[in-house]
Amino acid sequence: MDFRRPKDNQFFHFIQGGGEMGALTRSFDWSQTPIGPPEQWQQSLRTTLGIVLHSAFPMFLFWGDDLICFYNDAFRPSLGAEGKHPALGKKGEEVWPEIWDFIGPLLSKVMTSGEPVWFEDQLVPFFRNGRIEDIYWTFSYSPVHDDSGKVNGVFVTCTETTQKVMIFNRLQESQRRFQNLVTDATVGIIVLIGKDMVVEIVNDAYGQLVGRSREELLGNPLFSVIPETEPHFRNVLDGVRTSGEPIFFSEHPYFVLVDGERKEGFLNLVYQPYRGDDGNVHGVMILCQDVTPQVVAKLKMEEIVAERTRELATANRHLQRSNAELAQFAYIASHDLQEPVRKVATFTQMLEAELGGTTDRQRNYLDKIKNASSRMLLLIRDVLTFSQLARDSDLVTQVDLGVVLDNIVDDLELLIDQKQASVAYDELPVVEAVPLQMAQLFGNLISNALKFTKSGVAPVISVSAEKLDKAALKSYPMLDARCAYHHLQVSDNGIGFEQLYAEQIFEIFQRLHGKKDFEGTGIGLAMCKKILQNHHGHIFATSTEGQGATFHILLPENQACFADSSTL
Amino acid sequence: MLYQNILLIDDDEDDQEIFLTALESTRKPVRCTVLDSARKALSQIHRGELEADLIFLDLNMPLMNGQQFLTEIKKDEKLRKIPIIILSTSSNAATAMQVKQLGACHFFTKPDRFEDLVAILDEVLV
Numbered sequence: 281m282d283f284r285r286p287k288d289n290q291f292f293h294f295i296q297g298g299g300e301m302g303a304l305t306r307s308f309d310w311s312q313t314p315i316g317p318p319e320q321w322q323q324s325l326r327t328t329l330g331i332v333l334h335s336a337f338p339m340f341l342f343w344g345d346d347l348i349c350f351y352n353d354a355f356r357p358s359l360g361a362e363g364k365h366p367a368l369g370k371k372g373e374e375v376w377p378e379i380w381d382f383i384g385p386l387l388s389k390v391m392t393s394g395e396p397v398w399f400e401d402q403l404v405p406f407f408r409n410g411r412i413e414d415i416y417w418t419f420s421y422s423p424v425h426d427d428s429g430k431v432n433g434v435f436v437t438c439t440e441t442t443q444k445v446m447i448f449n450r451l452q453e454s455q456r457r458f459q460n461l462v463t464d465a466t467v468g469i470i471v472l473i474g475k476d477m478v479v480e481i482v483n484d485a486y487g488q489l490v491g492r493s494r495e496e497l498l499g500n501p502l503f504s505v506i507p508e509t510e511p512h513f514r515n516v517l518d519g520v521r522t523s524g525e526p527i528f529f530s531e532h533p534y535f536v537l538v539d540g541e542r543k544e545g546f547l548n549l550v551y552q553p554y555r556g557d558d559g560n561v562h563g564v565m566i567l568c569q570d571v572t573p574q575v576v577a578k579l580k581m582e583e584i585v586a587e588r589t590r591e592l593a594t595a596n597r598h599l600q601r602s603n604a605e606l607a608q609f610a611y612i613a614s615h616d617l618q619e620p621v622r623k624v625a626t627f628t629q630m631l632e633a634e635l636g637g638t639t640d641r642q643r644n645y646l647d648k649i650k651n652a653s654s655r656m657l658l659l660i661r662d663v664l665t666f667s668q669l670a671r672d673s674d675l676v677t678q679v680d681l682g683v684v685l686d687n688i689v690d691d692l693e694l695l696i697d698q699k700q701a702s703v704a705y706d707e708l709p710v711v712e713a714v715p716l717q718m719a720q721l722f723g724n725l726i727s728n729a730l731k732f733t734k735s736g737v738a739p740v741i742s743v744s745a746e747k748l749d750k751a752a753l754k755s756y757p758m759l760d761a762r763c764a765y766h767h768l769q770v771s772d773n774g775i776g777f778e779q780l781y782a783e784q785i786f787e788i789f790q791r792l793h794g795k796k797d798f799e800g801t802g803i804g805l806a807m808c809k810k811i812l813q814n815h816h817g818h819i820f821a822t823s824t825e826g827q828g829a830t831f832h833i834l835l836p837e838n839q840a841c842f843a844d845s846s847t848l
Numbered sequence: 849m850l851y852q853n854i855l856l857i858d859d860d861e862d863d864q865e866i867f868l869t870a871l872e873s874t875r876k877p878v879r880c881t882v883l884d885s886a887r888k889a890l891s892q893i894h895r896g897e898l899e900a901d902l903i904f905l906d907l908n909m910p911l912m913n914g915q916q917f918l919t920e921i922k923k924d925e926k927l928r929k930i931p932i933i934i935l936s937t938s939s940n941a942a943t944a945m946q947v948k949q950l951g952a953c954h955f956f957t958k959p960d961r962f963e964d965l966v967a968i969l970d971e972v973l974v
Binding site for chain 2: 615618619621622623625626627629630633653654657661664668716
């Protein structure tokens with residue numbers, strides 16, 4: 281740098297050195313300024329300026345009525361680039377126009393009163409680095425007296441605190457954001473410090489959960505404010521604080537007392553160890569979310585499901601009872617109905633005998649009464665038998681179906697002879713069944729085969745049996761594949777039926793023919809179906825009208841196979 | 849064996865009449881006493897006021913049913929030899945089995961054909 285040598289060094293001994301600003305001060309042409317050349321400066325100015333220029337602390341000096349500016353190297357960086365530097369020798373108002381409204385009155389106050397002023401972290405924005413910057417200062421203005429003792433200048437010591445303030449502001453901002461985060465959070469947040477669990481941070485959401493205000497909680501040991509929670513939560517909190525391990529609870533029941541009233545609910549809870557700057561656990565942070573509505577809804581749902589299950593069980597019991605009652609009713613009704621009908625039949629016969637000779641018309645009427653009453657008796661007895669088809673496992677025993685068929689053929693001998701029928705059967709299996717029901721089953725089927733015959737054709741009836749193999753078993757989904765079955769077939773060469781009616785014929789009171797053509801009550805095959813149901817078997821029929829019929833019986837070998845089932 | 853004194857115990861008056869008419873038409877030389885109560889019958893027999901060498905017994909009766917009467921008679925050493933024939937409205941196989949175990953010698957469902965009852969009596973009374 282090219283500094284002009286001072287004209288008279290002896291006048292500048294007070295500003296020897298002083299760095300860049302010292303050199304500038306020395307080379308400045310002060311004669312053009314209101315304070316004149318340095319050789320005319322008062323001693324007080326020289327002394328003060330010496331202090332300023334030789335100080336490593338940022339300093340500034342306003343001198344004279346025009347507040348001519350001096351400053352040192354330490355102050356220089358605060359003026360930045362493209363700004364006020366060099367402001368040396370200029371009037372204060374020229375140098376600081378943008379802040380004159382603020383510092384002008386301060387300076388004149390110090391000048392007039394002789395009292396210093398002091399500011400800390402004061403925002404004083406001014407032009408530097410090409411723009412107006414927000415700059416914070418801590419500074420003092422001190423009066424400087426001239427040789428006559430009058431205040432003639434203001435001595436400024438200052439330090440720029442912009443960075444400190446910025447950091448502080450950022451810290452505050454982030455703390456404020458954290459506070460807002462905590463305050464505005466919809467989950468309850470509380471931070472407890474130390475063994476006494478003093479509340480350091482708490483939000484309104486937490487306060488609402490426990491029915492206390494933030495003010496009540498803050499700064500106090502938690503369990504002194506909500507003692508009713510201590511038995512449930514003290515150990516957990518201690519555990520987290522001492523172990524440093526977090527704990528989570530889902531749908532945890534809790535209660536608090538609010539003005540003596542019990543307030544209860546369910547919380548999802550996170551207990552998080554709260555670490556200080558040293559990394560040690562100082563306390564516990566609790567995050568809690570009220571899940572009461574969800575849990576209540578869930579419990580309610582579970583209750584409804586349980587209630588429905590109970591209702592269903594009850595309905596089932598009622599149904600079973602009413603089924604049993606219905607069967608009982610059918611039994612009693614049909615049993616008691618027998619008696620009057622039997623008497624009608626009997627007394628009609630007695631009347632007929634008593635009358636001796638009768639006219640044709642009388643005989644006709646008597647016959648109609650007899651026929652009607654005997655048909656009614658038949659119906660009643662079939663209904664009775666049907667209602668008595670018990671599903672009683674006590675009645676189950678080994679039944680030789682060959683013997684059953686022998687007995688049936690014996691019983692029906694007269695009819696078989698009359699019809700010149702043949703009933704053939706080879707070896708039939710022994711099965712576990714109710715003997716009476718097996719007799720009823722095959723009795724009904726053989727009777728039907730003898731009944732539904734083609735006129736002029738001798739009935740040929742055959743009964744065959746084979747064990748159902750695994751492949752065949754698969755084609756009957758209603759059977760239990762784990763059990764062994766026999767497939768029995770009762771075939772005839774009678775009138776048969778349209779395959780269309782193959783299922784209908786097993787329904788009670790369903791008939792395909794008029795009573796005139798074939799006697800019967802329409803109960804026989806319904807009984808067969810029920811007997812097969814009782815035995816976990818199945819019956820179905822195949823036929824082509826006019827070409828005979830085959831009744832297929834799928835009968836389990838053992839009833840023990842269905843031991844876990846409630847029937848038979 | 850030729851029966852002389854037979855006893856019918858049945859609370860149904862119609863059935864009493866049917867029975868007596870059927871018995872009459874068999875033309876068997878027998879005397880028949882009719883009582884409408886098993887309890888009455890039992891006490892009369894116990895007191896020796898009534899003698900019977902064959903009893904026809906209904907089952908469903910008030911105060912004492914046929915099964916109870918049967919049980920009481922079979923307890924008595926002297927009376928247990930009297931043959932008892934059940935004549936009931938019931939056609940239940942289980943009931944038939946039960947009364948046979950109690951000592952009845954026959955079980956007949958009251959027939960709905962008059963001739964059938966006559967036939968039964970003919971067969972039993974020889």
